[in-house]
Amino acid sequence: MTTNRTFTMIKPDAVESGNIGNIIQAITDAGFKIVAMKYTKLSTQEAKDFYAVHAERPFYLELVDYMTSGPIVAAILEKENAVADFRKLIGSTDPAEAEEGTIRKLYAESKAKNAVHGSDSDENARIEGDFHFQPDHCFA
Ligand code: CMP
8 A cells, every 4th residue: 555645635725816826736746746626516425525624623514614615626535644644734724823934824714714625644544535536547
């Protein structure tokens, strides 16, 4: 199993604010290779399944509503130390706490509408990537 991949989504707020291009530029400038990418809209069931790990959290239904409110860009990215380096690039979950220059500091609105998703472990990167992409849609 490769451990140098991560999974991301550019979320509805960042799509709506016209920042798809800026965010992809920041990702590739940081040395990530795009292995798979698609522009899509999650169904309610897909969003519930994707975020099932948060099902008991008070913000779960708000999160599902938000993630189905508009299109997203989903992608698998490759780079040495991908999961940790990508989380550094995007910054803290809450943009108010994110470091200057991070994607969330630059483009996110709030903790809920936080512009991008980044996997939190190699295992979740594989699960989340598999959720969105068939192997024959990945180009290493
Ligand atoms: P993400 O990295 O995609 O993983 C879980 C998401 O839940 C997170 O980004 C936020 O969009 C959302 N989230 C986390 N904490 C809160 C919160 N306190 N209120 C609303 N949404 C949250």
